[in-house]
Amino acid sequence: MHEFDEEIDALAAKILEYSLIRLKKDPPLDGPWTYDELYAELGETITEAGLGGERTLDLFKHVLSQACISTDHPRYLAFIPSAPTESANLFDLVVGASALYGGSWLEGAGAVFAENQALKWLSDLAGLPSSAGGVFVQGGTVGNLSALVAARHNARKRESKIEKWVIACSDEAHSSIKSAASVMDVEILTIKCDKKHRLQGREVSKAIDEFHGNNPKKRVFAVVATAGTTNLGIIDDLDGIGRAANQRGIWYHVDGAYGLAALASPKTKPLFKGVELADSFIVDPHKWLFAPFDACALIYRNPEIAREAHTQHAGYLETLNKGEWNPSDYAIHLTRRTRGLPFWFSLAAHGTNKYAESMDKTMELARQSAELIKEHPNLDLLMEPELSIVAFTKKGWDTTDYQRWSDKLLNDQIGFVTPSTHEGKPILRFAIVNPWTTITDIKVILATL
Numbered sequence: 001m002h003e004f005d006e007e008i009d010a011l012a013a014k015i016l017e018y019s020l021i022r023l024k025k026d027p028p029l030d031g032p033w034t035y036d037e038l039y040a041e042l043g044e045t046i047t048e049a050g051l052g053g054e055r056t057l058d059l060f061k062h063v064l065s066q067a068c069i070s071t072d073h074p075r076y077l078a079f080i081p082s083a084p085t086e087s088a089n090l091f092d093l094v095v096g097a098s099a100l101y102g103g104s105w106l107e108g109a110g111a112v113f114a115e116n117q118a119l120k121w122l123s124d125l126a127g128l129p130s131s132a133g134g135v136f137v138q139g140g141t142v143g144n145l146s147a148l149v150a151a152r153h154n155a156r157k158r159e160s161k162i163e164k165w166v167i168a169c170s171d172e173a174h175s176s177i178k179s180a181a182s183v184m185d186v187e188i189l190t191i192k193c194d195k196k197h198r199l200q201g202r203e204v205s206k207a208i209d210e211f212h213g214n215n216p217k218k219r220v221f222a223v224v225a226t227a228g229t230t231n232l233g234i235i236d237d238l239d240g241i242g243r244a245a246n247q248r249g250i251w252y253h254v255d256g257a258y259g260l261a262a263l264a265s266p267k268t269k270p271l272f273k274g275v276e277l278a279d280s281f282i283v284d285p286h287k288w289l290f291a292p293f294d295a296c297a298l299i300y301r302n303p304e305i306a307r308e309a310h311t312q313h314a315g316y317l318e319t320l321n322k323g324e325w326n327p328s329d330y331a332i333h334l335t336r337r338t339r340g341l342p343f344w345f346s347l348a349a350h351g352t353n354k355y356a357e358s359m360d361k362t363m364e365l366a367r368q369s370a371e372l373i374k375e376h377p378n379l380d381l382l383m384e385p386e387l388s389i390v391a392f393t394k395k396g397w398d399t400t401d402y403q404r405w406s407d408k409l410l411n412d413q414i415g416f417v418t419p420s421t422h423e424g425k426p427i428l429r430f431a432i433v434n435p436w437t438t439i440t441d442i443k444v445i446l447a448t449l
């Protein structure tokens with residue numbers, strides 16, 4: 001198993017050939033099979049004698065891969081898709097082949113150095129000081145949780161007699177904030193957004209002051225603003241919320257898992273004024289920064305606080321504590337894949353201007369799509385897109401109609417667009433993050449409505 005013999009050599013050629021074809025050709029959309037369909041084709045794949053590399057690769061090629069939707073398909077517009085650059089995908093092969101350990105400087109100095117330069121690019125774009133730093137974690141959920149754990153650690157050091165810690169966020173905040181609160185056993189203070197679904201600084205100030213007045217034993221330890229909501233791409237009043245949090249000495253976290261990617265373009269960067277006030281923020285390169293799964297950039301204004309909160313201690317780990325930058329120390333993890341390297345490679349190879357161009361291209365397509373929806377006789381645009389999410393409704397349709405249409409669109413292998421809800425009513429949304437998606441793709445989908 002551990003020797004590169006002739007059989008493995010032949011398998012390597014086949015795996016590389018398969019990978020290159022997948023990268024060169026337009027991806028198939030594909031879709032889920034049922035368990036029974038998969039079992040009928042595959043049966044038990046884990047056997048005592050093994051199936052052999054070629055046969056196992058065939059099972060992946062002809063069955064398993066076809067039962068997975070290609071998230072980089074240009075007409076995959078559901079949830080938040082993924083659109084890695086060719087170089088990022090190719091470098092992922094290198095990362096896989098290199099047995100890199102990304103947890104410590106001792107073991108992974110070169111990789112950590114490169115990842116940190118990519119993180120610094122993001123941190124500088126956000127306007128954090130040069131002393132800021134962080135780590136690539138698995139996704140926005142873990143990024144948000146790790147930041148909030150650091151925030152509570154910091155708050156606990158200052159006030160020890162609090163009975164319940166509380167996170168303040170809007171009713172539009174991502175579900176991962178609720179999940180973090182549940183894992184941390186803290187409460188959530190939900191603050192209502194304005195009519196445009198944007199959380200405002202003055203509402204945050206008012207809500208926190210009232211809450212503290214009414215609940216002397218509870219304390220808000222973090223305010224979370226969203227820089228690009230998942231459903232509609234709305235950016236909260238980052239500046240006002242940041243000031244509200246800073247004035248009260250409360251940790252300010254910006255969840256920009258999807259939206260903060262648009263810092264990459266000088267045209268969209270001004271939308272995020274106020275992010276420079278953050279104590280921590282996240283952005284997922286696997287969403288709109290053209291990196292493969294899974295990579296969330298988590299950045300702290302003062303990484304020392306995060307290091308204190310997250311460093312694991314044990315006799316066998318003490319040898320790592322030599323004052324160097326150990327990525328393990330900045331989130332909830334120890335062993336880690338150097339998951340930021342494909343992003344770094346592509347960024348270093350292409351340069352940041354290309355990222356700005358791709359960002360602008362997807363933004364422009366979102367605007368054009370909104371225009372087409374406005375002209376469409378059966379559709380109503382929900383609001384002008386602020387980022388690259390375009391939400392709309394179809395006249396006279398209920399939840400069942402939307403779901404039936406979405407299922408048929410996938411079954412017919414036209415596209416993948418799933419229904420969502422807004423203010424309790426069903427909607428459709430296009431999340432456009434893929435520079436391969438063209439206006440023709442959008443027209444093809446709109447023609448089915």
Ligand SMILES: Cc1ncc(COP(=O)(O)O)c(C=O)c1O
Binds near residue numbers: 080140144226229256
């Ligand atoms: C605003 C926001 N925050 C957090 C997340 C969670 O990120 P992940 O799915 O990478 O855990 C998402 C995912 O879409 C998101 O849109």
